[in-house]
Amino acid sequence: GAVVSQHPSWVICKSGTSVKIECRSLDFQATTMFWYRQFPKQSLMLMATSNEGSKATYEQGVEKDKFLINHASLTLSTLTVTSAHPEDSSFYICSAPPSGSYEQYFGPGTRLTVT
Amino acid sequence: DQQVKQNSPSLSVQEGRISILNCDYTNSMFDYFLWYKKYPAEGPTFLISISSIKDKNEDGRFTVFLNKSAKHLSLHIVPSQPGDSAVYFCAATRAQGAQKLVFGQGTRLTINP
Numbered sequence: 376g377a378v379v380s381q382h383p384s385w386v387i388c389k390s391g392t393s394v395k396i397e398c399r400s401l402d403f404q405a406t407t408m409f410w411y412r413q414f415p416k417q418s419l420m421l422m423a424t425s426n427e428g429s430k431a432t433y434e435q436g437v438e439k440d441k442f443l444i445n446h447a448s449l450t451l452s453t454l455t456v457t458s459a460h461p462e463d464s465s466f467y468i469c470s471a472p473p474s475g476s477y478e479q480y481f482g483p484g485t486r487l488t489v490t
Numbered sequence: 491d492q493q494v495k496q497n498s499p500s501l502s503v504q505e506g507r508i509s510i511l512n513c514d515y516t517n518s519m520f521d522y523f524l525w526y527k528k529y530p531a532e533g534p535t536f537l538i539s540i541s542s543i544k545d546k547n548e549d550g551r552f553t554v555f556l557n558k559s560a561k562h563l564s565l566h567i568v569p570s571q572p573g574d575s576a577v578y579f580c581a582a583t584r585a586q587g588a589q590k591l592v593f594g595q596g597t598r599l600t601i602n603p
Contacts (some may be wrong), residue, residue, distance in 0.1 A: 378532070407589065418579065418593045419534070468533050472589055477522050479591060481533035 377403050377473050381482035387419045393394035396454045398469030405471035413466045425452040459489040493517045494582050497593035504602050509567040511541045511597050513580035520582035525565045528577045
């Protein structure tokens with residue numbers, strides 16, 4: 376199957392700092408990527424849709440100025456959590472569907488802890 | 491509004507037996523359904539999918555059944571193996587559109603030896 380990577384796999388940062396998470400499709404191109412977050416023992420909640428060459432589309436209730444998304448190329452999307460606070464601590468996961476496919480392939484996730 | 495529901499938070503099955511995980515949806519616009527397996531602190535792994543034009547799709551030990559009139563789908567795993575112990579999520583989407591997946595809450599499957 377298609378492979379999606381994320382970096383870093385975990386990060387600890389201080390409150391008020393910004394953190395960048397990268398999502399890469401390794402063996403396919405993705406014009407669209409998706410960012411999710413998952414709280415403990417809960418489902419995956421879609422945060423935003425990352426579109427190559429255009430602005431991201433955010434789900435209702437997600438602050439676009441806090442969660443900056445850049446889809447720089449057909450294989451890379453980045454999520455920057457700006458001015459992070461402890462309540463932003465979560466597991467962030469990206470996914471991407473290969474062109475023409477409805478199946479989305481997920482990255483391994485990034486555990487963010489804000490102290 | 492929970493559009494995709496997995497009403498059983500957990501399921502325990504003996505090794506070698508059949509595991510049946512259930513999922514219900516409310517949005518009749520959904521026409522493509524997927525099952526994912528997830529281990530803690532990892533991303534979900536795609537297992538199997540089904541289009542609304544079918545009522546069954548099989549891949550090895552995994553079979554997904556879709557009952558459109560009941561807005562219900564199920565994942566059958568047979569025979570169940572210890573490595574199948576994980577959280578299983580069903581997801582739904584519209585084939586035409588933004589490809590957004592809507593996930594259920596997940597069911598934790600435990601396979602007992």
